[in-house]
Amino acid sequence: MRLAVIGSGYVGLVSGACFADFGHDVVCVDKDEAKIAALRRGEIPIFEPGLDAIVAANAKQGRLSFTTDLASAVRGAEGVFIAVGTPSRRGDGHADLSYVYAAAREAAAALDGFAVIVTKSTVPVGTGDEVERIMREANPGADFEVVSNPEFLREGSAINDFKRPDRIVVGTTDARARALITEIYRPLSLNKPPLFFVDRRTSELIKYAANAFLATKITFINEIADLCEKVGGNVQDVARGIGMDNRIGGKFLHAGPGYGGSCFPKDTLALVKTGQDADAPLRIVETVVLVNDQRKRAMSKKVLAACGGSVRGKTVGLLGLAFKPNTDDMREAPSLALALALADAGAKLRVYDPEAMAQAKAHLPDAAFCRDAYDCASGAEALVIVTEWDMFRALDFRRLGEVMAAKTLVDLRNVYSAEDVRRRGFAYFGVGVA
């Protein structure tokens, strides 16, 4: 089948590459000329494990190509996927849909023959109706169906998530659209992903409800961690103890510095706004947003306490800057709020991340960017694990002890056992563990 994917970022590029890998003929579009030029040279603009190999193989076999010319990609396509960004709108926190609407308008003009317009971007309920209205206005004679197909992939394991999803949610009640979507995803049938067909509005809501629920789980265990610190108790064991209950499940119950990334912060906020506009306020999600916002900066207090109450003039090393391991994505990363708070308190920052250094530099102009974990720890009164990259899971404590000004580890991801670290002569501060 011929497919066009509009927007070649984390979602568009992964989707396009995987669809091509299924055997479809895919053109990925982006208005960012530098991004398209890089992709044509075989360079992947983002860090996502395994993506380079899939892009290279499919580009070589002629099933995957890149262009800035949206019209040429859409002409003759049976499926047009919209995967552009939907960031928080400046000023009010609603999802900014201007990129989605611009892509829809431009695509409408180029349509010839029946096509499904598939919204993969995360969009508020009712957006499909507006996309349809815009497209009918732009090209009254066009034959198309607007379908919602939210994406659930996670950065860092995006290829596997896309190829082996728990479910594929499709919002349409149109028989032709249903048949086309089934055909597009047919190559996945070996992996038996349930195609879950619902109406378009329900599909749009499923994506937000899923993200808000996961964000709530994280925030819940973070507050339990705070309680553990006050009253005694180990949050990791609490999480395990409740997670063994199938009704609860053990995932997304890792206490830490608060959720970040390109999705949860903006999606929880957008859902809150939708609820308020619809006179159905989502009080739980409102609280989650508030608690999480405060938490990221509050993590600096842990570092201050570990440094004897003040960091003024002291060097602090931050290990891991990306919002989670295996990505270079810095959007809403907890490291940013923490770094700013520590700088406000007078700390000198040394930082290191295996993949996100280039992205982080613009955000942290005053920090010293280091070669590796040991360079980052050099002269530090405290070393803080902010993002749990695998390479930080087996640090050489003897080496750290030799270069640090004080042997103090603040482990915001509970990577290490307190007992182990203390046995090596370090002071240890975790989250929700004594």
Ligand SMILES: NC(=O)c1ccc[n+]([C@@H]2O[C@H](COP(=O)([O-])OP(=O)(O)OC[C@H]3O[C@@H](n4cnc5c(N)ncnc54)[C@H](O)[C@@H]3O)[C@@H](O)[C@H]2O)c1
């Ligand atoms: N990143 C994730 O893990 C993830 C997961 C699930 C869903 N989503 C959702 O998918 C959508 C895309 O997210 P992302 O992280 O891939 O964003 P991104 O910022 O990485 O990529 C978006 C791309 O769209 C391009 N673009 C914008 N307007 C365009 C237009 N009119 N024509 C062509 N290209 C255009 C931009 O230049 C950019 O390269 C968002 O709605 C997001 O919420 C993201």
